Amino acid sequence: MAALVFAGVVLVIITGLAIAAKLSPWLAVISMLLQLVAAARGIMADGQELAGHVQTILRVVHWIIDFFHNLYARHREDVEMILSEVTRIIDFFLNLCAAWYHEEAEQYTLAQVRAATNNFADLIGQGVSGRVYKGTLDDGRKVAVKRLGLRRAEHTFALLQPLSHDHIARLVGWCTEGEHRILVYEHIGNDTLRGRLHNNTSWITRVQVLLGAARAIEYLHSEVVIHGNLTSANILLDRSLTPRVFGFGASVRRPSEAVGVVQTEGYRDPEYDRTRRLKPATDVYSLGVVMLEVLTGQPPVRANNATLVSWALPSIQAGKLDDVLDRRPTSKPTQGQRQALELVAKTAASCLCRDGDNRRAISRVVKELEEALKLICTDDSFGYY
Numbered sequence: 001m002a003a004l005v006f007a008g009v010v011l012v013i014i015t016g017l018a019i020a021a022k023l024s025p026w027l028a029v030i031s032m033l034l035q036l037v038a039a040a041r042g043i044m045a046d047g048q049e050l051a052g053h054v055q056t057i058l059r060v061v062h063w064i065i066d067f068f069h070n071l072y073a074r075h076r077e078d079v080e081m082i083l084s085e086v087t088r089i090i091d092f093f094l095n096l097c098a099a100w101y102h103e104e105a106e107q108y109t110l111a112q113v114r115a116a117t118n119n120f121a122d123l124i125g126q127g128v129s130g131r132v133y134k135g136t137l138d139d140g141r142k143v144a145v146k147r148l149g150l151r152r153a154e155h156t157f158a159l160l161q162p163l164s165h166d167h168i169a170r171l172v173g174w175c176t177e178g179e180h181r182i183l184v185y186e187h188i189g190n191d192t193l194r195g196r197l198h199n200n201t202s203w204i205t206r207v208q209v210l211l212g213a214a215r216a217i218e219y220l221h222s223e224v225v226i227h228g229n230l231t232s233a234n235i236l237l238d239r240s241l242t243p244r245v246f247g248f249g250a251s252v253r254r255p256s257e258a259v260g261v262v263q264t265e266g267y268r269d270p271e272y273d274r275t276r277r278l279k280p281a282t283d284v285y286s287l288g289v290v291m292l293e294v295l296t297g298q299p300p301v302r303a304n305n306a307t308l309v310s311w312a313l314p315s316i317q318a319g320k321l322d323d324v325l326d327r328r329p330t331s332k333p334t335q336g337q338r339q340a341l342e343l344v345a346k347t348a349a350s351c352l353c354r355d356g357d358n359r360r361a362i363s364r365v366v367k368e369l370e371e372a373l374k375l376i377c378t379d380d381s382f383g384y385y
């Protein structure tokens, strides 16, 4: 009997050990899972705390973004003006530094120009008188390199070399080697006023650009130079939307003999068409057309081949600016904007007289545009849409 009980106990122990041995991996797995669940619960508890912090931070960020978004929406033109003034001041000092170190246009060798343009690899434009390539000089300055025919290069170089103005593309150098005649300009972004008018550029920026272009023309005239072919495509805009007039292929020193300049369609001065003599009033006429483009957002020649002048001027002269005004910048100009735009329209109309002698003097155009800009800037009831 005792032996039977002993055998039974041994059997139970052996079976128990066998079952334990069989179950032990599972027990290990179960215990590991329980540990994981416990750890996950711990992490979740910590996670909840973390999520709470993240939520608070996101709420604050959201509130800050909302605040600035509302501020920007309500004071869009103020903000744009401040940003543009800040970049203008920075650009002024950058230009000052550039002028300090590189006072005069430098002469480059063809090898230097090839190195700067990676052997004329990056074509950025094709003008009437030659191709324009993007490049980088040894000192890191970005440049626009224009290859010209012999006569054209020497004419443009002689004309531009002594000129220096904030609103005129700066000539930084030239290269004359063998048949090669190359002018090197500072590179000024890629946008022109014409390109910019395709979007809803604000009125303040539009008037600022007009004022810059008018000041450039006033400066050219004071240096006895007539641009001869001012268009919205010949006004480049830099990063801060500061305008720089370029495209001097048609320019002359006054008083000019009859010249064979072909003005761009839509900008053609009727008096020049008759006399073939460029005079300061020719640039004033072209500036008048640019003003109409800025006011209406329309190209100088419309789809039906009618010129912008023949389409917009009658409405402006009849006091119906609204009939032709560009609707994109704001759906309804505020009072200050309206006064400013009326003034720009009046100035444009007086630049577009058929008889050159009756056109506004460029100095008066500049004053009126300054007045228009002041009206927009001091308008405290900015309305944005």
Ligand SMILES: Nc1ncnc2c1ncn2[C@@H]1O[C@H](COP(=O)(O)OP(=O)(O)OP(=O)(O)O)[C@@H](O)[C@H]1O
Pocket (backbone or CB within 6 Å): 124, 125, 126, 127, 128, 129, 130, 131, 132, 144, 146, 169, 185, 186, 187, 188, 189, 190, 229, 233, 234, 236, 246, 247, 248, 249, 250
């Ligand atoms: N300084 C510059 N910075 C950036 N891009 C420029 C610059 N100069 C010219 N470009 C680009 O090259 C294109 C052609 O310029 P270009 O000066 O040849 O024009 P254009 O009006 O035909 O001149 P021109 O009447 O002197 O022949 C421009 O539309 C512009 O895209």
